[in-house]
Amino acid sequence: MFNVLRQSLSTGVVTTSYPANPAEVSAQARGRPEIDWSALKDARAAAAVCPTGAIAIEDAAGQRRIEFDLAKCVFCGLCAEVDPAIRMTNICECAAAGRDDLVGRATYRLNRDGTHAEMVSRPAAAGKSPLELARDKASREALGLEIKARTQKMLGRSLHIREVDAGSCNGCEVEIVGLNSPVYDAERFGVHFVASPRHADMLLVTGPVTRNMELALRKTYDAMPAPRLVVAVGACGCSGGIFGVNYATRGAVDAVIPVDVYIPGCPPNPHALLQGILLAIGRLPKPG
Amino acid sequence: MAGEPVLYLQLRLFYTHKGTEKLFESLPVAHGVRLAESISGDSSFAHATAFCHAVERAAGTVVPPRARALRTLCLELERVYNHVADIGAICTDVAFVTANMHAMRLKEAVLRVNEQLTGNRLLRGMACLGGVRFDLDAGRREALEQLLTDLPPKFEALVNLVGDSSGTRDRLETTGVLKPEVARDLGVVGLAGRASGIDRDLRRDFSHAFYDAVQFTVPVFSEGDVQRRLAVRREEVGQSFTIIRQVLEKLPAGELHADLGELPADRVGLGYVEGWRGEIFHWVRTAPGNRLARCKVKDPSLQNWPALTEAILGNIVPDFPVVNKSFNLSYSGTDR
Structure with a gap:
């Protein structure tokens, strides 16, 4: 017991300050x-x-x-x-x-x-997400307060997520598990993973939707109470990815259920997942 | 079930079948590497490398030594991050969450080095036919060497934390026993096999990549319980550190990849890699126009799923998660 405490205390705080500070990615990382x-x-x-x-x-x-x-x-x-x-x-x-x-x-x-x-x-200026626009600290804080107000109004200070693997290779799951690690600690936003769609406000869906998982995904969505959000994770969830549509898959998540936010990446890293989840919370109806 | 003990476990697999093998036939062979990375996300590099081995063998390509060494580095990094994460997850399932928090912190450190080395936290985009895409330049080497300095003592602290917890040991020992004779009958492979007395490891027995140039031992236990599957992981992480150190010492100079040229039609090739979970096989037959007529993929999970139904028998329901986690089999790798 003493050892457990000593190790925890000597480790100190390892949690990132994202999104208050920029994402901690290396110069070699391949993003978009x-x-x-x-x-x-x-x-x-x-x-x-x-x-x-x-x-x-x-x-x-x-x-x-x-x-x-x-x-x-x-x-x-x-x-x-x-x-x-x-x-x-x-x-x-x-x-x-x-x-x-x-x-x-x-x-x-x-x-x-x-x-x-x-x-x-020429291409239209690519749509920038509110978080991306909020590069300077003041507007970031304003946005944070607004999201907080909306979440409190709609969800009572916390967001419960049900994760569904609709046919993923589980690469996205490796990173989603990382959200619960002390480094990214999604709980600091009141974000919490639950084991039933009945308890969930948000569905986090990974993978190209396989034909064998299509019905399960629909039923999971139908089982959720309103207001509900759906976030498609990864290249496969957003578009079908390299698998596309074939005899065994339906492709993108939005081919099966309506999607609120898309998080591209293969897999998206935990920063990208956090940004997507916060963006989705911002899509909740305005309070009042 | 009869009260708490499990009498029978039926697996219902193939919900995530994605038509992957058929898809290989419709893609140019170079794109097949990216598809192989998506067979099982936690074994991205091992699957991609097994696929590359198969195609290279069919084409008769000799991979340059530097590429083989860098492949070995990446395979070992993949092993380390998965084993560390599993040790933590096993602890979570017996309510020792603090250990998992430490494990996830260590896994994150490995993933960040993966990103520096290959541009992707899961080592995606690194593999290519004939070799690897990115070199280990001075900066990347420094990042890797820093990890080799920092991680081993932290990992040892984690191992001691788990080892000193008598409550955890009590839950893990004699739980989920897979007897050696059952393991042999089922043809169980990889770390689950090595925890049940099957002394087999492709890295040593059918050397590939750079494994013939490094010294390492293969941990084998015969008890076959969750504790021993954890012990195999613990020992293998230590071995991975020594393998990475040796590869860095002996890192040959030279090309990063060989040119495959036009792929000859109607050739076959078998590629294999000892991934962190066990042996991965890819078998290909080539078609005209740089394409494949067939690609057969075998993930170690395929053989090991039936072992779970045997290991769980007679255990109590609350132990199912930890027994399941101790095998940590891939749905996607099985279903393809």
Whole structure:
């Protein structure tokens, strides 16, 4: 007993101060890729090496339509190796409330050799999440207070999450378990994992939804009391990922139940998960 | 059940079947590496490496020594973070949550070094056909060496914490016994097998990657209870530290990956890796146009699930979580 206490005391506090301070990721971490659309000269090589089809091209009538879908991206960085217009950042927090906020599209007129001439339509400014916009401390604190007020009003100071593995490879689960570690400690936000959808305010769904789990996922969703939130986790949950839709899977979670927030990544690290969960809480109806 | 003891356990698997093997046939072979990383998330690198071994063997490619050494490093890092996490999780299931908190803290330290070495906390994106994608430059080497200085004493403190707790030992010893003869009959593999007297480890018996160049011992116990499955993990983490140290000492210079060129059609290759859970096999037959006609994947969980139904018999229901955790089998790896 004395040893247990001594070890705990000598360890001290190991919890991160995220989101009050930026995410603790190394410079080598591969987060979301950044595309310099005006410098993109030929997207074919990047599209060919992309394992999940996150970079898709469509040629028609002398024009090329390019779609970059962050929800499908597994952050492997292969595209950045073949295309100088693409750069890997170490930004891991890219959760979004709308599926379309994760997609960038541009159209180019084509040269004879298949390279891009000029841009016909540029991508709209990517939707930034409230947490991402709140870079400075003051607005971060204001946002934190607002989320806190809403949570208190709707949920009474805590958020209960039911996690559902709808066909995941369990990579996302490795990181979700990390939320309960002393390093990320989701309990400091009142976030708590429960064993039944009846007790839950939020469903955290991982994996491409397999046909064998489709009914179970629907029933779990139906068993939840309102107000309820659904968060799709990882490339597979957001879009079907590398598995896509096949004889055994239905693909993205939103093909089966409505989704409030998407957390891209393969797997999203605990910072990204926290950001997504906090973003989802912000989507609760405004109090009053 | 009859009161508290479990009389019979029926497994209902394959809820997470994703058509993975069929998917390998429709993807270019290079994309198969990324798919292999998603067979079982906690064995991302081991599965990807087994897949690479299989394709490289079919293509007749010789992997450069530096790549083999770096693969070994990553395989051992994967073993360390999973074993540490499991030791903590086993403690949680017998209500020693403090130990799990320490274990999760240590696991996080390993995951952060994984990220520095390969860009991803689960080592994804590191494997590629013919070798590995990222070199161990001076900065990364320093991060790894720092981990090798910091982690072993912390891990030892965790082991002592668990070992000194008589209540924990009382719950773990003679719980969930898998007898050696049963383990042999079921063909149990990996750490569960080694806790039940099956002295088999592909790293030593069918050396792959860089394992022929390093010295290590394979811990084997014959009691087959939860305590021994924990002990195998404990000993293997220690061995992993010595393997990583030896690899760093002997790290050969040279290329990071060999070029596979055009994949010859109608060749077969068997790839195998001793992952942290046990032996992983990938078997491929190639097709024209850099594609695969077939890829058969075998995760160690496949053989070990039936062992759980044997080990749980006669145990009380409250011990089911800890017995289950002591095997820690993968649904996704089994279901594919």
